[in-house]
Amino acid sequence: MKPTDALARALLSGLFLSAGAKTVRSPSGLAPKAEAVTAPIERLARQVLPAKLAEPVTADNFVRLNGAAQVAAGVALATGAAPRLGAGVLAASLVPTTFAGHAFWKETDPKARAAQRLQVLKNAAIAGGLLTVALGEDRS
Secondary structure, eight states: OOHHHHHHHHHHHHHHHHHHHHHHHOGGGTHHHHHHHHHHHHHHHHHHSOHHHHTTOSHHHHHHHHHHHHHHHHHHHHHSSSHHHHHHHHHHHHHHHHHHHOOGGGOOSHHHHHHHHHHHHHHHHHHHHHHHHHHSOOOO
């Protein structure tokens, strides 16, 4: 493995380690935005699961779970313990994060729309880097 590979993995994982840890500690700031993604799952859980099992199916817990997955996958990527798996999980975690957090198509203000669109493009670029790691050739 080249030193640049370790540097690239550390750079890719840093954001997820920091943001994921913050999200695990305090999910309620992000939960309202996540409800666009989690509400259908919550409704389904309440229809098919006993009440006691459906109780923890909340936006807060989905956000917390996503943050925990980002921390675990970030560690796997940063340390090189399971870089492909970690990168794949991180790329997948960006889908609900981007859809819920940066819904530029819902913005009516042109500046807000442009700002959210930029966030979507940044997340897409990060996902591209992660997919390169997850699906790339083994060079070790």
